[in-house]
Amino acid sequence: AANGNKAAGTDAAANASAFLTIPREDMGTFVQNFNPFAPTVNPMVQQSIYESLLIFNPAKGDTVPWLATEWEAADDGRSITFTLRDGVKWSDGQPFVAEDVAYTFELQKKLKGGFEYLDTVSAEGTNKVTFTFNKPWSPALYDVGHLTILPKHVWSALADPEKEANAKPVGTGPYTEVDSFQAQSFVLRKNPNYWQPEKQKIAGIKMLAFAGNDGANLAAANGDVDWAPQYIPNIEKTFVSKDKEHRHYWFPATGAMINWQLNTTKAPFNDVDVRKALSMAVDREQVTTIGMSGYAEPADCTGLSGNYETWKNNEVKENCSWTKLDVQKANELLDKAGYPKGADGKRTLKDGKPFEFKISVGASSSDWLSVANVIAQNLAEVGVTAKVESPDWAAVVAGYETGDFDSGIVWSANDPSPYKYFNSSMGTATVKPVGTKTFDNYHRFGDAEADALLAEFAAESDESKQKDIANKLQEEYDDAAPLVPLFSGPEWGAFNDTRFTGWPTEDNPYATLSVRSPSTVLVLTTLEPRK
Amino acid sequence: MSHSLTSPVAASTSRTPALEIRGLGKSFPIGGLFSRDSVRALHGVDLTINRGEIVALVGESGSGKSTLARCVARLEKPTRGAILIDGVDILKRDRFQASRAFRSQLQMVFQDPFGSLNPAHRIEHFLRRSLAIHGKGGGSAEETVRRLEELMTTVGLQADMLNSYPHELSGGQRQRVAIARALAVEPQVILADEPTSMLDVSVRIGVLNLMRKLRDEQGISMLYITHDLASARYLADRTAVMFAGELVEEGESLDLLSNPAHPYTQLLVSAVPDPARAGSYDPVRRAELRQAVMASTTCAFDGDPNQACSAEEPVRHQVGDPENRHWVRCHLYRPWAGAAGHALAGEPTPPGRPASNAQEKASA
Amino acid sequence: MTTAILKQPGTTAAKTPAARKPNRSFVHGILTNKKALTGMAVMLVFIALALLAPLLFPGDPSRITAMASMEPSAEHWLGTTAKGQDVLALTVHGSRSSLFVGLTVGFASTFIGILVGLASAYFGKFIDEALSLVTNVFLLLPGLPLLVILAAFLPPGLGTVILVLVITGWAGSARVLRSQALSIRSKDFVAAAVVSGERAGRIMFREILPNMASIVMGTLLACVIYGIGAQAGLEFLGLGDASTVSWGNNLFWAGNEGALLTGSWWVFVPSGVCIALVAFALALINYAVDEVTNPRLRKIKTPKDTDRSASK
Amino acid sequence: MRFILRRLGFYLIAFWASITLNFLLPRFMPGDPVSRMFARTQDRMQPEQIEALRKLLGVDDRPLWEQYIGYMTNIFTGQMGVSISRFPTPVTEVIASQIGWTLLLGGTALVIAAVVGNLLGVLAAWRRGGAIDSALPPLLVFIGSFPYFWLAMGALYLFGVVLNWFPIRHAFTAGLEPGFTWEYIGDVGAHLVLPALTIVLVSIGGWMLGMRNTMIATNSEDYITMAEAKGLRPGRIMLRYAARNAMLPSVTSFGMGLGFVVGGALLTEVVFAYPGVGYQLLNAVQGLDYPLMQGLFLTITAAVLLANFLVDILYVRLDPRVRSN
């Protein structure tokens, strides 16, 4: 029953036939739909069933060739050619060919849009695919490289691929065979035709459905699952302490930068000094300890998360001023900027109204709610009144999209390259007027200098040159403070190695412990039953 | 003392009656929102009450007595007909149910003295409200208090009871308060719906005597509803008999009860226990009467051509001396059967009675 | 021994032993009922706590004051949460929102219930049909699912919670009050009031309503219990107003922070027990009201009402 | 018969009302599901994707009445649309896979609570002041005062986690093949114990007290005295005369109780991750899955209405007075 896994824990033979059990914390139930185009894609579809051309591992910052063995960008930055791996087969035995790649992109563009920079995808022979762009576009590599590839021979036969349930998926991944599917669990068994059979050491993957963290955490604490990728409060006590020998966690700061965004179309947030002063008033240590249980890395003035460690401009980072707690400076700055403190210790705006605004957070994000509460508490110290508002996420996002909000806690883009991050935080092209919907630059900040740098970056395919440009972008960011970066989101992840070993750790960061990232398949192909 | 037993003004029929009911009909819808069924509780009731006259309305349970009273008091909306007070049709005059002008002309005393006084208020409240609503309280507070005390004395209660709550009073006392409340308005007509049936036997007569006193001293007209024939005879100048929503017989009380003409009245009279006639129960006679009553129930509604009754509305027959204003409405009544009113005399049905009832049925 | 026929002074009780106003005997009954006293004592404690909360625990109760997840100690009588907030302060402050919502919902639902019930009963006919239809429909719609959906749709905040609870809670009280009002409506004293020329409003509120005191009180208590419980449920589901400190939110956070997982029972227990205690206390008062107004439920009986109906 | 027809009419109106309510509610909502999903995937979606999704999901700008007509026709042709969070699974399919569990959990809990509660109530009233009558009511009322979810969490933690007596989640052990095997049925039973127990514990007091009070009222009816006068055996009087009559109000509240049990089941399901419709409803609400939410609410409502209708029919069987008019 519930504790079946624990009982089986010591037996090597049992381990060999055991399934790697993983909870999915935000799906109360599963439906047998393994379509990658579904709005809510079933777990493991893009990790263990379908594979991508290459895999970027944020933990180490390296790139692992996967379905492609090598790739080459044209000098003008207008095309990339991938050489596909030989001997890869689909799980139904058909060979994996360049046509599959071309078809996948065609289908993707048709059904989901995106890739608007992509001009053509052409298969050359069976193992070469060339992507040509309509402009020099260096960020394309990971964009293209991370899309999971579908078999043309299966999908082209479908009348309406988008509505297809794809109950028996055909993929190139290590575990593709759906078994004992039930509303709250299913199993993926070995792909009989996997291209690296020696790496399919576990018998299969079992997914369990949970409607919230609570249930998943309970399962983890109870030892019912092997992998716990969700946020576990007080993990030392709730999880690790129950079996110190086998239970471990590792939270590399490779997640997206979590920002406190201020609506820069509104006064006083249009004033850079105000943004910096408010940022200085925030105690990021407290934010991370309380809001994120101390597992997040406080942000610096580059605005870049731990994911971009190699991109960071050390000068900016070291001379950072406005992301460090300094209540006195914050006060001075605000005084100077013309927001005087009244007798009651509360500041007023230039129009004489009290310095008051709202921080919006979706009600379901309890961790961020705590963050917002801490910020509000911090701000009180500098005489600014912030009220935390927590409607449903939909309402919050609707406000963000139309520009109808004061401030809020938001995530940010987290690509292998920082282009998108800077583009969406400072690119003028992404700024839409209030009332018109935008989907990335909610805080509506544009900077002409950044625009030029961004264009330059996109055209540059050489990574070291890209880094130079990125350094300048960071200086710009440091100047303008378009956002108030708070902390790099940690990539939550914990595991129980009673039954399976070979987990990524800080010492062996071959992947993160995420179950939803492209690097997940690296873990799946490394784990082996405990002997 | 016997003068009090007949009304001093009863004979003055020339004046406009205090209350006149014409062709009153009432049907209740039954079932829910979507039901069109209805039950007919009253049908073409004509009744006149003269000034200073007490008319008793008797009939079995469910015959429509209370419905009549409630319609006249406008607690229910009559389906058709007219109600005239002082010759004015008040249904036309006052569209509003709660018209105060109308309320000050007609008051009602209810059957259950335990239910008709709100337990949440003191006695004073009831009387004071009645006075206040109709502006009968006089100009000053003292005047009102005087009126209150006067009312209490009129109904034979002590003024210090004004401060009591209803539950502190006996049934008879409560009924007196109810009467006082009606009197406060100085109405012309009081409808009393079985005012004594819930009272302890020993105090019933007291209340009846009070009603009589009011008629004699204040000339108030009353409709006395009861199923107790003996008390109707004791109190009322005239008695009307109601049966299945219709008036079937009416006359001077003494005459009506000694010469009942309608089989139903006869049945009623014979059923009243009377020690003086102990052992008079005659099952054979009873069966005949029942039969006749059953027949007369159906005749108004769906006349059977084989019956003496027909579907035609029966006409009123004068019974006995016109002085007694005694009439009956029944197909079975044969005036030639004599003053004894033996309606069931076995005369053959006069030939040539129209047997077709189709159109009557439709109108019913 | 002599037989005397005595004329009783009018003020002497003829039928019932207590020559008191019925409402006063109700109050007296409540005040001498053990259940009611226990319930009221508990409620008083909570109301006092709610009122005194800002004095007892000044400042923001959700402020982080100490180390996380500390067991109860002399400094923090009920320990601290995973965030390091003082559980006692949260609990005491929580009573404010919970009681406020409960009472507001209770009064609002009862008020609507009274209006609907009285109008339904007094006007009857079409108005009654329509109002009862609406009431019954609301009564049948499954409450919590509706609550969840409503709460998800309306902008969050205490106002929404209250509104949603009133929307789903009024029907119950309306039904009870209507049937009571209906039975009073059919009493002759209402007809008597009509006959004496009273206006509708006055009859409804002065004649009918005072006779429903105990039922009104009963529904009020039931609605308060409903309000407190449903608010807690909503908040537990994360559909409440997360920015207020209330018992439901305390439990939501407790769940969120894995209080039970970490064995921090002290975070989880107090708010739940408080909800239960308040609901229990109100239920006790409610049962006492029942007992006082319905002597049959009591052990001791009073003389029965003599109602011999002459007509069926 | 007429009574039944009238009730049927009422339920149809109630159903229509809930359909309409159901239609209107989501339209009051600020924001739309696509933005919401966007929020959840934390920027892993392109604007074009979002637009495409929007079109796909029929979140359109047609006038309200047009949408209403479309909606009504869909309902009456049994189409409740396609679940957004489970796209492209039809809502009906999602619900069908879960309603059974709710019926099992809610039904079991309701039947146990009602039967046991009523029996206790009968006994308590019959032996006024006896052990059952004095000890149980306050205890049960106190337990009943706890919120469902609190008791559920407590039970989960105590009996599931600490003592490890019962499974702590789901309706049956993941991976077990559903079928009419003892293993499966036993497993389902074991998974049912804690959730059902919490619902029973919270709701039983109400049943017991309700029954006790009507029973006490019934006990002073003349026909009980008459039955005693007839010299009938006490057991017979208690069951055939007193309980049989006192049961009638209980039958009506059984229907009403259903609504509450559905609610209680919702909270309990959430705590135990029990795959019922309540649990799914919360998921749908959190995922802003309009069609699913609507479908669930409608299904729950329809089920409650249907159950009430059945209870009405039962009532007619039980109370001859209603039967004849």
Next chain:
Amino acid sequence: MTISQVSFGSHEPVLDVKDLTVKYIGDTRSTTAVDRVSFSIGTGEVFGLAGESGCGKSTIANSIMRLLKDPAKIAGGSISFGGKDVLAMSPEELRRFRWQDVAMVFQSAMNSLNPVLTIGEQIVDIFTTHAGYSRKESLRRAAELLELVRIDPARLKSYPHQLSGGMRQRAVIAMAVALKPSLLILDEPTTALDVVVQQEIMAQIKELQRELGFSVLFITHDMSLMVELSHRMAVMYGGRIVETAKAQDVYTNPRHPYTQALMGAFPPLTGPRVPLTGLPDGVKFRNIPDLTEAAPGHFVAPLGADAPVIDSADLAGAAR
């Protein structure tokens, strides 16, 4: 004249009630509902008990059947039935005594029939419990019983609400005589009914009594009815008997002022109208002494020296 009237007083009494005192114990105060009441009923005799609401009539009836519920307590006196001490019976004896020896017809037929069981089932219950008949046999007998009270035996399948008030009351009477008890208690059996129906029911009871020869304890507040029906009667006031005699004697010559008031409450249906007086409102009798024999077989509670206080206003009104 029936047998019992002839044999009145000459036979061994069926029921003998001596000094019966019943109290209702309240939390604050207790009421003595029945106070030292003694009477006996002979075989085949119809004994009437009159008096207004709340004077203790039903309490006496219930004491005889030992049906008094909780706050009521028999505080003294004895009840013996055919020589057996009713108050000393064990529960099982009592169960058998009920209905076999004494049966009772309650005030309201509607309320004394179980609304959810058919008339037939309720009659069958009696036979199966007491006579041990099979269901079929019981049903046959039930049909006979209904015929006895002139109800169509097809009505066995009817539920109480499907019968008219009169039929229900008759059905109850049928049940009461099912086991041919030697005493039938009628507690206001017709108050809820129409005069017409009332008379038929009373005639029916008389007929049955003639046929089956049981004694009757007849309780009512309707003096006319009582006098018409019973051989001997007692008038109660405030828990005490104030007068007892042959019914005709009480009718023609009431001696106690309360009895006189009761008689006055029923105006005659024949003869001239004569003014009547009832008992004035609020008039109470206190400390009623034991009965004394005022005339042969006519017992009255003597009036004391203090003259009765009579409300002048009322009497004046009535006398005019």
